[in-house]
Structures are given as C-alpha cells and as structure tokens.
Amino acid sequence: MVSLRSDFLGISSPNPFWLASAPPTDKEYNVRRAFEAGWGGVVWKTLGLDPHIVNVNGPRYGAVWGPDRRLMGLNNIELITDRPLDVNLEEIKDIKRDFPDNAVVVSLMVPCEEQCWQDILTRVEDTGADGVELNFGCPHGMSERGMGAAVGQVPDYIKMVTAWVKSSTHLPVIVKLTPNITDIRYPARAAKAGGADAVSLINTISSITGVDLDNFSPEPSIDGKGTHGGYCGPAVKPIALNMVAEIARDEQMSNLPISGIGGVTTWRDAAEFISLGCGNVQVCTAAMTYGFRIIEELNAGLAQWMREKGFTSIADFQGRAVRNVTDWQFLNLNFVTKAEIDQDLCIKCGRCYAVCEDTSHQAIAMKPNRVFEVIDEECVACNLCINVCPVDGCITMRQLAPGEKDLRTGETINADYRNWTQHPNNVAASSSE
Amino acid sequence: MTSGVVSARLTDEQYQRNFSDVHLPLTAHEASIEADRCYFCYEAPCISACPTEIDIPLFIRQIATGTAEAAAKTIFESNILGGICARVCPTETLCEEACVREEAEGQPVEIGRLQRYATDTLMNIDEHPFERSADTGRSIAVIGAGPAGIACAHRLAMKGNRVKIFECLPKGGGLNEYGIAAYKTVDSFAARELQWIMGIGGIEIETGCEPIDSEQLDHLRQSFDAVFLAVGLRGVNALDIGGDDIENVGNAVDFIAGLRQAEALSEIPVGRQVVVIGGGMTAIDAAVQSRLLGAQDVTIAYRRSQSEMSASRHEQDWATSKGVRLLTQVRPVRIIGRDKVQEVELEYTKTNAQGHIVGTGENFRIGADLVLRAIGQKIVQISDVLTTKDGKISVKGAGRTNLAGVWAGGDCAAGGQDLTVTAVAEGRDAAEDIHQVLNN
Numbered sequence: 123m124v125s126l127r128s129d130f131l132g133i134s135s136p137n138p139f140w141l142a143s144a145p146p147t148d149k150e151y152n153v154r155r156a157f158e159a160g161w162g163g164v165v166w167k168t169l170g171l172d173p174h175i176v177n178v179n180g181p182r183y184g185a186v187w188g189p190d191r192r193l194m195g196l197n198n199i200e201l202i203t204d205r206p207l208d209v210n211l212e213e214i215k216d217i218k219r220d221f222p223d224n225a226v227v228v229s230l231m232v233p234c235e236e237q238c239w240q241d242i243l244t245r246v247e248d249t250g251a252d253g254v255e256l257n258f259g260c261p262h263g264m265s266e267r268g269m270g271a272a273v274g275q276v277p278d279y280i281k282m283v284t285a286w287v288k289s290s291t292h293l294p295v296i297v298k299l300t301p302n303i304t305d306i307r308y309p310a311r312a313a314k315a316g317g318a319d320a321v322s323l324i325n326t327i328s329s330i331t332g333v334d335l336d337n338f339s340p341e342p343s344i345d346g347k348g349t350h351g352g353y354c355g356p357a358v359k360p361i362a363l364n365m366v367a368e369i370a371r372d373e374q375m376s377n378l379p380i381s382g383i384g385g386v387t388t389w390r391d392a393a394e395f396i397s398l399g400c401g402n403v404q405v406c407t408a409a410m411t412y413g414f415r416i417i418e419e420l421n422a423g424l425a426q427w428m429r430e431k432g433f434t435s436i437a438d439f440q441g442r443a444v445r446n447v448t449d450w451q452f453l454n455l456n457f458v459t460k461a462e463i464d465q466d467l468c469i470k471c472g473r474c475y476a477v478c479e480d481t482s483h484q485a486i487a488m489k490p491n492r493v494f495e496v497i498d499e500e501c502v503a504c505n506l507c508i509n510v511c512p513v514d515g516c517i518t519m520r521q522l523a524p525g526e527k528d529l530r531t532g533e534t535i536n537a538d539y540r541n542w543t544q545h546p547n548n549v550a551a552s553s554s555e
Numbered sequence: 556m557t558s559g560v561v562s563a564r565l566t567d568e569q570y571q572r573n574f575s576d577v578h579l580p581l582t583a584h585e586a587s588i589e590a591d592r593c594y595f596c597y598e599a600p601c602i603s604a605c606p607t608e609i610d611i612p613l614f615i616r617q618i619a620t621g622t623a624e625a626a627a628k629t630i631f632e633s634n635i636l637g638g639i640c641a642r643v644c645p646t647e648t649l650c651e652e653a654c655v656r657e658e659a660e661g662q663p664v665e666i667g668r669l670q671r672y673a674t675d676t677l678m679n680i681d682e683h684p685f686e687r688s689a690d691t692g693r694s695i696a697v698i699g700a701g702p703a704g705i706a707c708a709h710r711l712a713m714k715g716n717r718v719k720i721f722e723c724l725p726k727g728g729g730l731n732e733y734g735i736a737a738y739k740t741v742d743s744f745a746a747r748e749l750q751w752i753m754g755i756g757g758i759e760i761e762t763g764c765e766p767i768d769s770e771q772l773d774h775l776r777q778s779f780d781a782v783f784l785a786v787g788l789r790g791v792n793a794l795d796i797g798g799d800d801i802e803n804v805g806n807a808v809d810f811i812a813g814l815r816q817a818e819a820l821s822e823i824p825v826g827r828q829v830v831v832i833g834g835g836m837t838a839i840d841a842a843v844q845s846r847l848l849g850a851q852d853v854t855i856a857y858r859r860s861q862s863e864m865s866a867s868r869h870e871q872d873w874a875t876s877k878g879v880r881l882l883t884q885v886r887p888v889r890i891i892g893r894d895k896v897q898e899v900e901l902e903y904t905k906t907n908a909q910g911h912i913v914g915t916g917e918n919f920r921i922g923a924d925l926v927l928r929a930i931g932q933k934i935v936q937i938s939d940v941l942t943t944k945d946g947k948i949s950v951k952g953a954g955r956t957n958l959a960g961v962w963a964g965g966d967c968a969a970g971g972q973d974l975t976v977t978a979v980a981e982g983r984d985a986a987e988d989i990h991q992v993l994n995n
Contacts, residue, residue, distance in 0.1 A: 189591035470600065471655045472598060473595070476597035
C-alpha cells in the first residue's frame, strides 16, 4: 500500500506537494481552493511589517515560451504580500482551523532587527501555523531595502537572523535560499549554523525575460522601463536540482532537511527532487500555469511510480540519488557507450546528422534513402543526437561490454573502474601506479 | 427536380456557400501552432518533393519567428506563383507526403496552408518583393500566359531582360484563370496574382492573339532574341464512340472555364444527371462543381481501377464527400439521345495479360442529361520543324527544343507532371537558361 503522507520537520501533510510562498498562497480564498483541490500544504505568501508594501500596477510577470507557447519560464517583479498584516494573520488562523490536516507554513521577511522578528513571530504563533519559512531569497524590490536576497547573499546575516528566529519561537524554521550566489553550500551552512531546521531552495533567479523590440524596454515593461525579476518554472529545474544535490551531499550539512523548489511541474520532477534528498517539494509556476487541478496528476503519478518501484512511503526513495552525485574527476573513464539508431523508429528528419556533422564529431553517416547510421569509429557518445531527436527512444546509448573494442580509440574495454585521478594524462595524478 | 440542363438550380446563398474558399486561410494563431510542428529537417525531404524546390523548413521557421513576409520571399525566390500553388498543389502527394511527420504520426505539417499564410501576408502588402536588374537589352517572346509562361517571364524580367507575352485567350493566367475549380481560387486570385507578378516591370502582355503557327514562330525568332513556348494543351481528346454532336455532350475543360468566367454562378446550366468521363483532376473538378451547382446525380466513369486514377486519393475522397459517385472499370461505348443526350451506355472492363484495358462484353446504361469528356488534352501542333515526343514538344535540359533560340515548358513540353507547380519550375529554369545563353 503506497502512502504519499509527508512528515517534514514534524509537520504532517497528506502528500509532499506544498504550494510555495507566492501569489497562489497570498489569500485565504486561494489557499482554501488549493486544499479543496488536494494540495498537501502551503507556504503562505511572505508577510512583512505594516505599512504593507505596494506593488507596481503594470505587468508583474514576464515569460519565456517553448513551441506552441508552452510556458517554460516565468519571471516576476511582485513583492511580498501587499495586504495588511492583520488581515493575513486572521486568514491564516481560519485556514489552519478549517484544514488541520494540511501543512500551513508562514513565510516571513522583516528588517534585520531582532525586535522585528520577535514581534512578528509571536503573532504568527498565535495563528496556529505549523512553521515559518524565512524569505532570504527574493531578488527584487525587497533586496534593495536590505531584505530578501540582500540577507541571503551574506552567510553571516543568514546565520544571525536564523539564530534570532530560533531563539524567539518554538516553531520549526525553514530558511529559503537564493540561487543568486556562487556556491549554494555557504548560505546553506550558515543557515544550519544559525540553527535552521531545514533549508528550502531555490528561490527565483535574477532575470530579464526579454526586450521589447519596439520601445527597447526590458520585459516585463512598466512605462517603458524594466527591472530584473525572479525567474522560475520548468526552465530553472536543472539549476535547482544541482543546488539541492550540492547541499544534500555536503558532509558539513549532515542531512539537514531540504524542501525542494524550482520548476516542479510533474510528478516526475517531484520524484527527482525527493530522490536527491528533499523531504518534500514546493510548487508554484505549474499551478500558476495550469491551475490547482494538476495536484491530481502529481499525486496519482507519484503513487503509480512508487507502486511500480515497490516503494510504500516517501522515505523509501528519499535521497536515493544522492550517493550517485559525484565530482567529474571520479567518473568512470572506462565506461564507453556508442549511439545506436533504431531504423524502425527513425522518421528520417536528419537532425542527428545535421548537428553531429556541423557541431560535433561527424559520427553519423547519411546513406541513400535518408538512412542515418552511427559511425562507431567517430562516435564519442556525446548524446547530442539523442537530445535533438524528435522521437523518444529512437536513438539510444549502448554500453560496450568489457573485452569489446572501442573502434574510435582502438582500445579494448576494461571492466575496471578508472577515473581522471588515475589517468596518465593527469599531471596532478599520483605517480604511485 | 427539373430534368435537363438548366441554370439557377440553387439559391444565391447556396451558390455562395458551395463556392466559397475550400480551405479557409490559417489565422496567425493557427499558423504559429502549425509552424512550431516543423522539425527543420536536414536536406528536408519536402524540399526535394517540391518541383520548384522551395526551402520549406526555412520559410516555416520564418513564420514561426514572426516574419511571414520574409517567409514569403523565401517561397517566391523559388516559385513566383507560390500563392496559387499553395491553393492548387496536390500537397498530399508532394511536400506533405514527404514530411517526416507523415511517417512519424500520419499527420504532416500543413505546408500548403502555411505557404498560403505567408504568401497572402506579403501579397496583401501589395508591394513587389523583388527588384529588376539593369536592362540587358535582350528581349524574349513568351507564348502563353499560363503558369509556365508567367514564371519564365518573371524570372527573365527580374534579370533585366524585356519580355513580351502573347496570349490567345482574352485574359492571362492560363489554367489558373480558366481551369481549376472555382472554390480553390476565390476572389479573382489568379488575376490579382498575375497583376502582382507584373509588378516586377519589363513585361508586356498581349491578349487575344491568334494561336501561334509555323510562320509566326519564324517571325518571332527573327524579332526576338529568344522564344519560350508555353502554349499548354488546347486540344481535347475525343471519345471515338460517336455522339459528339449530340446536344449537352461537351468538354469538361470548357464547362470549367465557363464556370470560372461566369458573372454569376446561377447563369451556369447544369444537368440533373451528369456523367463525367475520365479519371484526372479535370474530371474531379468538373464533377464536384456539377454537384455544387445543384446536379442531383453526378458520376465519374473511369475505365481503370480507382487506384490508377491520376487524381490523387485525397481528391477522390473530396469528390465522394461532395456526393460524386466514382464508377471504375467501365468505359463508355455509346452516347444515347435523339437531339439531346439521354443515356450513356457503359461496358465493364478488365485488364488483360498485356496490361491493356478490354471490355468484358457486359453493358449497362445510366441516365445522363449532361456528359462531360475529361479524357485528356493534347497539344495543337505549332510547326512541323519542332520535334515532338509522345505528342508533346521534346525538350532537352532546361526546356531547349530542337530549334535554336526556342525553348518550351509547361504542359506542352514533354516530360514532367502536368501540374501548375511543374510548369512554374520549367518556366523558371528555362528563363535561367535563356538568360545564361543570351547574356554570356
């Protein structure tokens, strides 16, 4: 029997899908709809001190589209909640009362003064919320006022504020990290040092989605001007996965819980984040693209995959991929593959040929009647042909068996593992061989 | 329903509905979705399937990136009649049949409709997209203002040559103007396109000329630097079973031309029971339009099997969807009627061991008050000194005839399919060759 129930920092929710702190969780009305649709939890849109901030009154979002206008990336210049603190707190209280089984975490962002944090935390505790998330990530608007990413980009500030918060509340504390830094491990370690119970990542990436070629304004354009916004959606998932993995495999982090955020769009994305160590995932852009009903696909898809794999709980596969994330230098150089084209599946578009011929290793032959064949003597197994092929499964990589000859190098495949640190070309390699 | 051949069988509204644009143009939204489907194949098979070798992946990518005008220019560089071709090409047996998405999912990219989207966009700006090169001082006579003649004239003019087109019909355009079903080229498209093509400058058209003969050809050879023959197939094959002089037995091409040139469709008389003899596009166009004019029963009688019809399967299905009956493996043996046609007697056929069609001896009759022959057209001979092959002017290379300074292309020239797009390719290629010969 598969259970999707999630227990993150002792906060229980019927499934591991939380809505991230963002427009979908700005109001009671939205959150009620989300829970009725089946979402496991929400992180309430970031609260701040009164007087509440104001938002721009022109477009808040910019977009990057794939074919057929599929939304691949979204950016926003919206700030934290633009409603009075009292109103939000009242609504949080009502929601928690009506949905006791769902997770309600409150995102917070106040100035870097201990008193400010103490005051707001007391009020949040009164709502019955399950935890707090510290927004150290917002890259626009608030960071210029010394909040959001302005804190998240300085590990010492992260540690200091986290410590204040931990000493002022009994609630679990999640620190939300900004990806707009060079090495995610430093802010993560600072959060841990400050006593954080978990980190969540990634927040949005500083971005300009485009330029209006009529008035030469960045997008989204406000009266002919634009500013960098926070980028999210399917396009940022690879960046998020890497940052999650870097933290998950960092020995200094010693299994600090992670809430995964960044382009989670399908159940598959969620399974990937969780297998890289996340305890749950937070979703925003997918809901903002398709509405709350996608939760049905997320739940059913994850459950089906878990059943197929024999997993009964989220914990069964959480972190399964972490041990397989390594440094380049430890990759097995004796692992040799060659691309293979399934002629029955091939639709003869020739894209593999064009890209291999023009931009890679001239390892595909174009034969009469548009038959495309891999030239093993030239194929370095770069994978580009597979990446550009429109037909899933048409081109695959075949691993050469030990004893087989690699026609490109003329070398016989060795069954032993050998990495760069052991390679003769590596002048820094140990000479003990 | 009134028997016999009568006009005004339908209401104005019905005529309008029946003869409106057969494929509505794509909207910008539809074009964008469809353009996204193109894979931008390497040496794309659609290009080689197009007789004019339009760079299809490039023009579709240009549509996808919001530059339909540039897309149209890509099309017109290869095929100046890209507008009409987008409407009349049997794309299902050309570019779209070759599309890899046909192999992948049985649903090719709608290349024809995308081509129409691009060409319509540019032509609606009403600016000619090409500039004429400096005058070469050469002048060429083009005989026939059909697709081959127009394509040849445009290319020659663009390269700085002067062109005079001689056309024996009252209007230019050839089959684009006088043939082709009306619903494929609505709103006088053929005439508008011709005028737009003339925008290159350096082309003069004389209509209503006498059909060319041997003497005139000699004269033209002397007064022009080169002559391009694009006279088409003005002759119509006869049935050889008698009855040609019976009233309401006629040629499908004349029926179609009459329909195309009519002021009002209600003026066009049509039978209650129509029999069209033949299996090509002309037969389909005549039969479908008969139905659309209000005929009750329309039968296409073809002597071979359905798969051997030269009209594509798509066109056959189009005809049957309009209520046309396809009767195959039958041949007409007698046209019956005292002064007006009343019946057609048909005989079942089979193919013998030598591959010839032979009658089985079993005959039957079907009622007919209009019989249209669509069993092929033939060239009206111009000159004894022009050599021919299979009844058409024989050509070598890019349309060179056996006479120095005389080129030929389009339906009147041997080889190639009798398609608009083939005629355009032949006209264009002959122009390039003529220009090369005259200016080197």
